[in-house]
Amino acid sequence: MEMKSLSQYGKKAEIPIFFACDEGFVKYTMVSMKSIMENADRSRKYHIYILHMGITEATQAKVLAMADEEFAIDFVDVTDKMRSIADKLPIRDYYSNTTYFRLFIPDMFPQYRKALYIDSDTIVVGNVAELYDHKLGKLYAGVCPDRVVAQTDILGDYVEKVLGVKRARYFNAGVMLMNCSQFRENHLLDEFLEMLHIYLFVVAQDQDYLNLICKNQVLYMEPKWNAQVFGELACPEEEVGLFHFNMAAKPWHYEDCRLAEYFWKYAKMTADYDAIKEGLANYTDEQRRNDSVSGEKLIQLAVSEINREDNYLRKMEKAGKSESKLALLAHIEELEREGRFSEDAEENPPAPVLMPEDINYLPRSLKSKTQTKYAFKVARWFVNMLIKKKQLIIKEYKGIENLEKVADGAVITCNHFNAFDSFAIQLAFEQGKLKKKKMYRVIREGNYTGFPGFYGVLMRHCNTLPLSSNFKTMEKFIAAVDRVLEKNQFVLVYPEQGMWWNYRKPRPLQKGAFTFAARNNKPVLPVFITMEDSDVLDDDGFYVQEYTVHFCEPIYPDPNKKRAQNSCEMRDKNYEAWKAVYEQTYGEKLTYSCDEKQPIKEKKAL
The missing domain is CATH 3.40.1130 (Glycerol-3-phosphate (1)-acyltransferase)
Incomplete structure (x- = not known):
């Protein structure tokens, strides 16, 4: 574990915030971090951790330079953790191994009772301390429903028919207030590793596992804390506390990306602004076509999983139902x-x-x-x-x-x-x-x-x-x-x-x-x-x-x-x-399987 400035500001009122990224995504993580720092309550102390596998020293130095009196920043290498399970993990399209890093947080950081995990494709325009201060009790996490699933019929069918989770209750794991104490106490990392032997989810990957592991044990927070920029926003724009540019449409790849102005406002404040602009200018039509294909593949995978005779839900139902x-x-x-x-x-x-x-x-x-x-x-x-x-x-x-x-x-x-x-x-x-x-x-x-x-x-x-x-x-x-x-x-x-x-x-x-x-x-x-x-x-x-x-x-x-x-x-x-x-x-006509006409009268009284 690589610690460059661990706990340099002490633990009083410290709010731990975790990101996970690779070398190519650090520049966007910096933008999200900057938005947090600009809008946070400065009477509180924060510690940002970036989980990674091999980000270069030069890149780390640019990020560490963002630290100030209220914000400590550290890089934590999770290579050893990943080596033990990497061959078991399904990876698809724009996903990478980094999507699984969040699962390690509770066990790797036993000093924290709860912690925030935030995806790098986010812009936080609200006070992150307000997000952190939600009371979890013994619930495993604070989350927001996934608007992509709620607004896409095929994906809604997928989570209901493959995972057995209602589409309105399926959450997006890109923003999670994790109850680290409960994760440790209930051995949820071990449960995840055990589930890898039972079924490999290939549509939303670790998010699917988290929805099953945390089923009925989550606090649904105000939707403003994960306003996914897809379809209809979960709340009025002026009420949003966190914009989430999930799926393939990113403001650094598409000039016409909706609500991109929130991203560019904070991108301009980072050391990699020019590199981000260059990336936008150099993003090719072929890459954009690949993004479109990626979205189509996602739908195809969902349909394929729904139709599988041995999908997860059918497998569990067959294995677990009482013979009597x-x-x-x-x-x-x-x-x-x-x-x-x-x-x-x-x-x-x-x-x-x-x-x-x-x-x-x-x-x-x-x-x-x-x-x-x-x-x-x-x-x-x-x-x-x-x-x-x-x-x-x-x-x-x-x-x-x-x-x-x-x-x-x-x-x-x-x-x-x-x-x-x-x-x-x-x-x-x-x-x-x-x-x-x-x-x-x-x-x-x-x-x-x-x-x-x-x-x-x-x-x-x-x-x-x-x-x-x-x-x-x-x-x-x-x-x-x-x-x-x-x-x-x-x-x-x-x-x-x-x-x-x-x-x-x-x-x-x-x-x-x-x-x-x-x-x-x-x-x-x-x-x-x-x-x-x-x-x-x-x-x-x-x-x-x-x-x-x-x-x-x-x-x-x-x-x-x-x-x-x-x-x-x-x-x-x-x-x-x-x-x-x-x-x-x-929504169906009442019929019976018996050959007789629907009987509604019988002789026996009461």
């Missing part, structure tokens, strides 16, 4: 092909029969109220934990106003696809401005009698109404549902009956929920939850689903029609409402 979940999905496909829509996809363990003497559906004793209050408190803690761990992700609630239209109670229907979907409905129900209203849940008999411990507490004391295979108990159940609706409260029913894990289509509905609504002259409020893959993998190797909860228009019984007719018509309207949400959200 894959078997469950296959069984669900079989049930759909055979039109067995109301059957449970998973085999339920045997459970005791719920007898009349074992259940008080609407208890009023102080003990029962205390148990319910405790159960809801425990349930709230559990739901908050699921949300924090991203095991339950609710993206959006739509149509809350439809819930507020039925303030005098209703039968709420919802598609059933996950053991936690009732939590999503409860959270959605609480979004409505309904004072002193409760939502009771109709649950399976086995859920009430068969669950011990924690889940048993939730099933027995959180306003649940269990079904039963005993006739006398069912009489009590029906009376309890009627009583709840008479009191202008809400009852949640899953009219599809069985749960089909992560099944996105609406299934044909049983009539029980609609019979209750018709006999009590209450509306039905159809709720349909749509799903999309998050970028969080669960323990089974599948992506946790992000839910959007849709409250549809309430469906009212017609007072001039008989109960049976109302029940059937409300059921059909509910199905059509769900179908409309499905087709609008997913």
Whole structure:
């Protein structure tokens, strides 16, 4: 490690800033450095490190001459580090080995808890101390989304279909506030080296690796701190703190480069200004054509990776998915092909029969109220934990106003696809401005009698109404549902009956929920939850689903029609409402793989 003026200004309030470049790129690094120095808060101390492999002494001397009272400058040779992994690294077009240097920063500089890495093709017009002062906590880095990926469909498809990262969350690694402590503590350099043995990314190279290694562990900073000069800027020009001339279009290669005036303002202040101008004048049309070809190659590589049968995402999905979940999905496909829509996809363990003497559906004793209050408190803690761990992700609630239209109670229907979907409905129900209203849940008999411990507490004391295979108990159940609706409260029913894990289509509905609504002259409020893959993998190797909860228009019984007719018509309207949400959200016509015409009526009640 070559140190020419290390820590010459001490460590008080020192802000470490890292660049990585080779001999040919130093002149542009100097311009970026100059922009930082001209706009920095001079009450702070800074230390600029330039990571390199063999930059000449003469070139180093020009850069070191830029140091002043607030800015220390050092060159650090990383040749030895690179030798150990150089043969494993893919290098493409205008990329070079220097793009990987940033990965060494935390381990090579243990004195720093955090550090700034900045690409050399940048101009910093804001106060770099403001960028550095972002609080990271235990997050791995502060970053900005990559605007090139966000604005280029093919590249957006690439990061989603090859890396499994949503295009809006894929970050540009050209500006990173690195949490060096967390990089070291979590051995992220080792993780990177291990990933090299798993898959070689050839499109954005180390940036792809960083997006995977740091997935869900980054702070998205204000976009002004990485305003990529590509397409539409991420913020108004006057608000930009850092311009990033990434991709092939550089102001020192193209006279008509957009926003080039910011570059030339600081280039004039450097010792290599004449050399930069000469480089612009000598840049040939053939070189510009090569730049264009480079951009086309990038797109071609992205398409090739998307189409690879063994691309990274497919490889990980194939390796990591639970065999039991894959078997469950296959069984669900079989049930759909055979039109067995109301059957449970998973085999339920045997459970005791719920007898009349074992259940008080609407208890009023102080003990029962205390148990319910405790159960809801425990349930709230559990739901908050699921949300924090991203095991339950609710993206959006739509149509809350439809819930507020039925303030005098209703039968709420919802598609059933996950053991936690009732939590999503409860959270959605609480979004409505309904004072002193409760939502009771109709649950399976086995859920009430068969669950011990924690889940048993939730099933027995959180306003649940269990079904039963005993006739006398069912009489009590029906009376309890009627009583709840008479009191202008809400009852949640899953009219599809069985749960089909992560099944996105609406299934044909049983009539029980609609019979209750018709006999009590209450509306039905159809709720349909749509799903999309998050970028969080669960323990089974599948992506946790992000839910959007849709409250549809309430469906009212017609007072001039008989109960049976109302029940059937409300059921059909509910199905059509769900179908409309499905087709609008997913952009496809609802069809089933079974040969029969779409069935929406079945004989079995509830």
